Amino acid sequence: EVQLVESGGGLVQPGGSLRLSCAASGFTFSSYWMSWVRQAPGKGLEWVANIKQDGSEKYYVDSVKGRFTISRDNAKNSLYLQMNSLRAEDTAVYYCASLSNYFVDYWGQGTLVTVSS
Amino acid sequence: DIQMTQSPSSLSASVGDRVTITCRASQGIRNDLGWYQQKPGKAPKRLIYAASSLQSGVPSRFSGSGSGTEFTLTISSLQPEDFATYYCLQHNSYLWTFGQGTKVEIK
Numbered sequence: 001e002v003q004l005v006e007s008g009g010g011l012v013q014p015g016g017s018l019r020l021s022c023a024a025s026g027f028t029f030s031s032y033w034m035s036w037v038r039q040a041p042g043k044g045l046e047w048v049a050n051i052k053q054d055g056s057e058k059y060y061v062d063s064v065k066g067r068f069t070i071s072r073d074n075a076k077n078s079l080y081l082q083m084n085s086l087r088a089e090d091t092a093v094y095y096c097a098s099l100s101n102y103f104v105d106y107w108g109q110g111t112l113v114t115v116s117s
Numbered sequence: 118d119i120q121m122t123q124s125p126s127s128l129s130a131s132v133g134d135r136v137t138i139t140c141r142a143s144q145g146i147r148n149d150l151g152w153y154q155q156k157p158g159k160a161p162k163r164l165i166y167a168a169s170s171l172q173s174g175v176p177s178r179f180s181g182s183g184s185g186t187e188f189t190l191t192i193s194s195l196q197p198e199d200f201a202t203y204y205c206l207q208h209n210s211y212l213w214t215f216g217q218g219t220k221v222e223i224k
Contacts, residue, residue: 035213037161045153045161045204047213059211062118095160099151100208102167107160 002026002106004096009111016086016115022079022096022108030054030074033100036081038092039110048094049081064090086115119143121207123216129224136192138203138219145185146209152181152190153204161204165190195221 008020020036036048049060049070058070069082079096093110120143130136140150148168153161163172165181168188178193192199200223205216 037215044202044218045155045206045215047206047215050211050213057211061212097160099163099206102170103173105163105166105172107162110160 004098004106004108006094006096006108006111009094009113011114011116012086013117014087014115017082017084018086018113020081020083020094020096020111020113024077024079024096024098027098027104027106029072029077032098032104034070034072034079035097035099036070036079037095037097038090039095040089040092043092046092050100051079083113086113088115091115118212119146119207119210119214121205121214121216123205123219125219126217127220127222129222130195131224132195132197134195134224136195136199136221138190138205140183140188140190140205140207140216142186142188142207142209146207148184149207149209150181150183150188151206151208152179153206154199154201155204156201164203192221 003025005023012018035050038046051058051070067085071080095110096108098106122141150168152165155161164175164179169181180191182189202218202220204218
């Protein structure tokens, strides 16, 4: 059974940092691009970042460039999102997902990040 | 960056109705588009890939069409379990974009 399990969310003050993790199992993690997608409370989906299988290519939505860093550890079947200089508008549920292959549509359950003083 | 304009933002329909949702891309994206369904408190689920191909296990009442800049998701006969929010996602460029979403509600 495929599983993506996010962790690391929580309450953080504006300007603070948080590192999200996503543990993958049940599929060949190292074979797929991976993504982070977020959803602010009551709002739509927003793609945040992608990372290539070997980590050599990374892409970000403009609003997080320079503040967020996506990374992966294929030996640990894990995906990460380092979030720095957090703002109130970064408050959202963050999903780890594998979407880049037509036949693969895997999502985690999401982890909530709340940026507030 | 490629912008996706999805319409309508919401609609009310009855069980058995035919429902159509549209996404327009700000530039041509070939058929690099997927359609997703999301129910409250749940992760999204892809229904359609490559603009018109049905994801495995998805009921055949769902269909997609289009290429280039205009795309359509059609539900041929709305079922109770189809009341949800639907999103398009373009992956033509390295920077992906979701549409704003369409909430399908019960009339």
